Amino acid sequence: MSSELDLDQLSESERTALETYMAVTSQETSEAIPLLRRSQWNVQIAISKFFDGEGPDPLEEARSALHQTPPPQPTRRTQNLMTEDLTEQLSRVSRAARATDPAPRVDTQSGDQPVYRPPFILALLFTPFNLVYRLLCSSFRLFGTLFPFLPRLFNATANPALQGARRNTTGRRTLAPKDTAARFIREFEEEYGSHPIPFLENGYNMALEKAHRDLKFLLVVLLAPEHDDTNSWVRDTLLATEVLEFINDPQNNMLVWGGNVQDSEAYQVANSLRVTKFPFAAVVVHTPNVSSTAMSVVGRIAGITSSSEVVNKLRTVVTSNQEPIERLRSSRAEQQASRSLREEQDSAYERSLAIDRERARQRREAEAARQREEQEAVGRQAAEERQRRDLAQWKVWRAQSLSAEPGPDVKDAVRISVRLPSGERIMRKFSPNADMEELYAVVECYEVLQDSEQPKATEPEGFEHQYTFRLVSPMPRTVYPVEEGGSIGEKIGRGGNLLVEPIEEDEDEDGATDMSY
Known part of the structure; x- marks a missing residue:
């Protein structure tokens, strides 16, 4: 509850x-x-x-x-100790x-942001003022070169707004954060030669995101080229062997981002970190004891320092902040392992489900095929039964419609003997003008003709009768196909002996019904 x-x-x-x-x-x-x-x-x-x-x-x-209630009658000594x-x-x-200061983020201008250009007429009108302004700026630079104390005096007396405006007159083109980082690395290599410092080729905010995501230390290096001690500090301290070994040691989990304060982004970073002395370096790391997303400045290196001092400061910072980072890294590893395990289990479940679905589909298809075969078998059986019934009805109807056998008074009657496959013989006279189909019908309806008590029948509707045999004369072999038609007298003559040959299905399909020699 x-x-x-x-x-x-x-x-x-x-x-x-x-x-x-x-x-x-x-x-x-x-x-x-x-x-x-x-x-x-x-x-x-x-x-x-x-x-x-x-x-x-x-x-x-x-x-x-x-808030605890004091014990009864405490002495003054006890109260002081408490x-x-x-x-x-x-x-x-x-x-x-x-102990830690929050690592600030900076608002950088995108490199593809369109630059405002005044209308042509206004630009033409203000051209004389622009020329005078450039002339005055050139004159001040000349005086600054001749009298070095003037820039320092101006920096000490000018207000912050004017100083910020002066930062925009360095002549350096404003680029996107990634391009600015690439330009810094290129200028650093041109000035100090090839070096093993793994500078990140992206903006400051992206470097913070990478350090937070990978749980690594971010070493921010800010250089002022106009400072007198910059070259000596970089060559003797930053590029010292022990400093490079410490930075490149994988166990220290160190990322490095560098910037030139003449660039807008690095200048904003210097202001956000409240830099008061150059050269400057700061160590930024994720501090889980502050919040789940906090990035804090845990170490500062300002001014001229030796390589041993830099290494000692970096080692102290890494050692003091390594434990919470390791705990968080272990926690993330456990979460990732559990997430991977769940994904594997889900994947295995999906595969098993897919196999079950495939088996169910195969069973459904097999059941549908079986039902289809059963229906086709029932349909074929019904068709065969109807075929037999219609054939029997047709035989009765055709037997009743046969012409009567010619009598003895017909002198030109054709006498034909037909031997059935069972060995029986059919002896019958036909009119010479009778069609060959009449002879085939007598052979087809022979069994019906033997039964004189067959009831009356009509021709079955929709039934197309086909003879499954042919009549052949053995000597010489002559085939009398029913399809050719003709009268019996013309085809056979005054008489003849014929044989009944069944027509095979393949022979019927190949059309091999005419086999006369």
Whole structure:
């Protein structure tokens, strides 16, 4: 009941933090909410407390000491010790909070942003003023070269607005952040030769994003070419062997971004980092103890420093901030492993589901094919049954419509003997003018003619009869196909002996019905 009440009272951000925390730790809600509250709803701190153990909280102890009821009749000595202890704890917490400064982001102008150009008429009208302005600027540069103290005096007395305006008169073309980084690397190599420093070829904001995403340290190097100590610092300190070895050591997880303060982006970065002395370098890293997305400046190197001092400062910064980064990296690795495991399980489930779907589809297709075959078999059987029934009806009808056999008084009657495949013989007289189909019908309806009690029948509707045999004369072999028609007298003569040959299906399909020699 208390868990439901707590969930109803949580804000949207607190619910999101609770879901993220429970997804990583799988802890019960009743235990997760108090731990998140003790961690000020910081998910990273709560996760660290869950895996590493929750130690004493100095701030919480100090607060509880403030609200704790003092024991009865405390002595002045005890009260002083409590006050001193509380003051020390609060100051320690305050120093820990001020140990890091947030790493600022800068607003850079896109390189493809269109440049405003005044109308031609206005440009023509202001051409004399533009020429006078350029002449005055050239004169001031000449005086600055002859009298070096004048630029310093101007920088000391001018207001910040004028100084910012002066930054835009360096003559350097404003480029996109990526192109500006590439120009800095090219100029650095032209000035100091080939070097193993892995400068990032992108803008400052992208470098921050990469350091946050990869959980690495970002070394920001800002150079002022007009500064007298820049060349010596770069050659003797930044490009020293021990500094390069420390930067390029994979165990230190170091990224390097450099900028020239004559460029707009690097100048904004210098102002945001409150740089007061050149050359300058700062170390920026993700600080999970501050917030889940915070990037903080954890180390500064300003002015002339030796290579050993730079290495010591970098090593101190890396060592002091390595533990929370490693914990966060381990947490991310566990999350990635669990995510990969879920993806593999989902993939395996999808493959199994696809196999089951394929098997079900094959079963459906096999069942449909079986049903189709059964229907076709039933249809063929019904068609064959109807064919037999129509053939029997046709035979009865055709037997009843045969012409009567000629009598003895017909002198030119044709006498024909037909031998059936069963060995029986049909002896019958035909009129010489009778069609050959009459002879075929007698042979087809022989069984019906033997039964004199057949009922009357009509020709079946839609039935087309085809003879499945042919009449052949053996000596010499002569075939009398029914398709050629003609009268019996013309084809056979006064008489003849014929044989019944069944017509095979393949022979019928090939059209081999005419086999006369």
